[in-house]
Amino acid sequence: MVVEDREFREGEYVLLYMDERRRWIVKLEKGKKFHTHKGIVDLDRVIGKLPGITLKTTLGTTVYVLRPSLTDFLLKISRKTQIIYPKDMAVIAALADITPGSLVVEGGTGSGALACFLASRVMPTGKVVSYEVREDVQKVAEKNVKRLGLEKFIELKLGDLTEGIEERNVDAVVLDMPVPWRVIPHAKAALKHGGFFASFSPTINQVEKTVEKLQEEGFVDTRALEVMVREYKVKKGETRPHTRMTGHTGFIVVARRA
Ligand SMILES: C[S@@+](CC[C@H](N)C(=O)[O-])C[C@H]1O[C@@H](n2cnc3c(N)ncnc32)[C@H](O)[C@@H]1O
16 A cells, blocks of 8 residues: 555544554544553644654653554454454465456455455456355445445455356455365356466365365466464564464465466
């Protein structure tokens, strides 16, 4: 996303950054105060100012006011389901070659985090068509997509991916749902020759079933992997990995339609 360099307006979301662990996305409204355990922030003082301003809370703690990035938003969106994390989204988008102009079929939509991330890759000329089987879940995703202003690039469809994919000449099919192997024949019909199939699954049993079905359907260049990110605490003379890290999110399978 392009970081807009203009004054903050009433009604938009800002990132209040205090430190690594204390960061909040807040909607700017006249007369609104934001309470933290280190004092209160007066949001009236943000409207009309440029990103990068600093404020002091009533207890004297510094708060930086920035425009939220896409990942700031995605990690804070309303959730009806588990979402895919940035480390996995980024690798899926890179390995499935999702670029501006791509037509991507994605599902299940869930909370819409992956759909929004993929939309930010395919825009301004591409599109993400996202299928979800549950209407209540789709409503939450719709709200999230609108909040991020990505509705021009995401078409939300209510439907069961195991029953079929309507689109044709698709560049990539990306799945985050319990039975991706049951979608593979439909993905094959939807994809261009050379198009990419990618799926994200929490268990290795799902990976085995997915790869087996990909082979049966003649997909090639199949890879299975997981992404591990180890963050560091950086301090002169004391730099070392953080004690805790995310041990497991899921496995990624990528293949191409021959
Ligand atoms: C883990 S969530 C997806 C989260 C999403 N990737 C995100 O980042 O927000 C899985 C979703 O797949 C949906 N789903 C399950 N089976 C489906 C199917 N056969 N067709 C379409 N959606 C399905 C579920 O209802 C659920 O919302």
